[in-house]
Amino acid sequence: MRLKPALASITSVAAGLTCVAALLAQTPPAPQEQRPTFKGGANLVRVDVSVIDRHGELVTDLTKDDFEIREDGVPQTVENFKLVEASGEAPDDLSLPIRSPEHALAEAARDDVRVFVIFWDEYHIGQMAAAIEGRKALTEFVHNAFGPADLVALVDQLTPLDAIKFTRDRLELTEAVRKLKGRLGIYIPPRSALEEGQMALMRDVEQLRAQVTGSALEAVISHLGAIREGRKAILFVSQDIGALPRDERYRWLDGAIRLANTNNTVIYTLDPRGLLMNGRISDVLQSLASETGGRWFQSNEPAPLLRTIVKESRAFYLLGYASTLNPADGRFHHIKVHVKRPGVDVHARNGYFAPAPTQIENERTRVAAAVVPPDVERALSPLVAMRPDTVGDLWVGATRGADGTARVTIAWTAREANVGAAVAARASGADGTIYYDGAVPATAATFTAPPGRLSIQRTLLDADGAAADRETSTFDVPDFGAALSMSSPVLMRARNGLELRSLTTGASAVPYAGHVFDRTDRLVVRFSVFGAASADATVTASLLSRKGIALSSLPLSPVTDRPGEYAVQFPLSSVSRGDYLIAIEASHGDDRAKALVPFHASQ
Structure with a gap:
């Protein structure tokens, strides 16, 4: 049975950074879909x-x-x-051991290396017979099917993208398979705070689990597309997607198939229960496989069938028209x-x-941006990556606290005032230390973190508290030491005179995380300059075209009673529709700090 593709895809959020500071070397998140060619x-x-x-x-x-x-x-x-x-055979012995996540990514990019992900859908696998048979099949699969150069990762619904570990160690994979569990119908203890919040109604829990499973599978597909252009394979082990309403079930299925086809990912599916007395086959498992070029397996002897996943990746024809x-x-x-x-x-x-017309336009925007200076191109990346179906935007920035340490802020802005979505965020360091794990309130979330790279995982919650989407990005926390430095510029939106006075004179400023503004709006940008020479630094602000060409200088004024803090006011009625940047620079001798703030002026 083939499900008819729906036109709408599941809503997701593209986490963009409103301010891209060259000083902070902000790394943009991986794209959710490969761009059309x-x-x-x-x-x-x-x-x-x-x-x-x-x-x-x-x-x-x-x-x-x-x-x-x-x-x-x-x-x-x-x-x-x-x-x-x-073939999966290693061309040299040095290729075999995976020494670091960076080494795994480098190996995944090689044409002679095959990449596989096993997705264990624990929410939709029974605790007893199904889980036992599933573990048995996967144990034989990971131990005997792969070649020495193959990269394999094992994930479930709650595996963060930055925790996906590709390995060539078959014993490590076998041990990970041994620990897999089935939680179909098992609600105590909850696996997450989201699930715990839905315990009042079991139906809500089942729908939550189905939505989390769908979002997690889409995130894995997107992650694979970001790390490798060539063919990838996912084995999705599940009994079915669960208790989604019919229309939502179709929308999710179409979204997953769209992502898989766009990101050159083949999906194979396995029902761990084997053959059923009633002969029933899950339409979701069948469609996921058939619509992406894979196969669905439902057998009491799945081992030889699973080996075809690896076999079919040994040789295939790449056709283009x-x-x-x-x-x-x-x-x-x-x-x-x-x-x-x-x-x-x-x-x-x-x-x-x-591709939709908006995707084509975004691609043309990306190509046009390729001729501009690299720092300008990086700053424009949030505008290029914007998707029309996104319900909100995320912003991450940093400033120096009173004790000299970095204070990191995460802010969320919904696209529409009546959107009932919320966001949870988790910030962790390279060593695994968690610096923030919780909801992002309307006034933004702020926490202290040492200099270095943070992994920011955000989860979009819909109006019912269900996880609708997840995405991971990185943010480099600066060292606010003696050298001249600058906080992440905070972009704010004033729609009337009262809002303007509040934004320019208030003691605190809540970032506006969006990128698109009406030409009736007035932009306000606030930032601080730090360092031993900050009091003597020359600070300027200017408006740039999307090519990085200076168009005009912008008025800059100190914020009352806040030494080192400045505000820029800019009425959008003075520009035509299009993409722009606000360039902020502080200099003292050879010491310089610079930030670029992108925005789009609509009609």
Whole structure:
């Protein structure tokens, strides 16, 4: 059974940073989807194809002329053709041990390395027989199926993206499999604070679990797309997605399929219960696999079937064609791949989602930004990454506290006033120390952290307190020492005179995390300059075009009774619609600090 793709995808939040300071070397979050590829104005579609003969062996001697592709029934011309082979064997002994997360990412980028993720859906796996059989199948799988160079990660719903660990250690994987549990129908103790808050109604807990599972799978797909362009494979082990309403079930399924196809990820599914008396097969498990070029497994002897996951990754054909239909409607378009040689089975995704007009415009924006200075391009990245279906924005910044330590602030702004969403955030250091773990209130969350890189994981909660989306980014906490330095500029929005007076004279300022403003708004930017020479520093503010060209200087005034703090006021009625930056610079001799604040002026 194939579910009809819905047009709407599950809502997610793209966590963008309102202020991008070169001083803080802010690292932008990984993109949720790979950008579409364009060739000569047409959408270049790529399809991975596995071809298997009647004996179950991979066919590797085909040519471009052996393939035929149709899109929505219309014949297409195969322009790009490549046989990709990866045996899983290591070319040298030094490639084998994974020494660090950075080493794992470098290995994942290699064409001769295969990447696999096993997603254990513990919320939808029974505690007894299903979990026992699932562990048994996975133990044999991780111990015997993979080659020495293959990278494998084991995750569940609550695995943070920055905790996903790729390894080649089969004993380590086997031990991790041994610890897997099934929690279908098990609610005590709760796995998370979100789940605990929904304990009053068991139906709410089941819906929460289904939503968390869906969001987690999408996050893993996006993460794989960010670390590797080539083919990836996910084994999704589950009995079913759970108690989602029918419409939401379809929307989530379409969102997951869209992400998998966009990020070149094949999904295989395994029902650990094996064959059922009623012969029922989960439509979700079947569609996830068939629509992404994978297979669904429901067998009392799954071991030989699971080995086909690795086998099919050993050799596949990468085909590319420039669609003659050139769709730009954001909708699903069917692909049919046919091989002229008789007696073979063809495995390929059934279609793709064409880029929407907004995605095309964002891509053009990204290409145009490539010719600007690197610091300007980095500053513009939140504008390029904006998605129209995002319900809110996240901001992270830092300033110096009274004791000289860095005070980090996380703020959240909903796109619409009536959006009932909330955000929880977790900030951790490179050594695993947790510096903040809780809700982000309307007045922002502030905490102390030492200089260095923080991992910021945010979870979007919908109006019912359910987890709708997760995303992880990084933030570099500066060292506010004796050298000239600057706080992260706080961007605020004034829609009338009363708000303007409050923002320019108030003792504290709540950041506005969004990037888009009406031309009737007035922007206010507040920041502080620190360091031994801060009192004698020359501080300026100017308006830049999206190319980094200076357009005009901006009025700058000290904030009353707050030494070293400044405010910039800027009416957007003075500019036309488009993307801009506010450049803030402080200098004293050769000592300099600079920050760039991006924004978009709408009509």
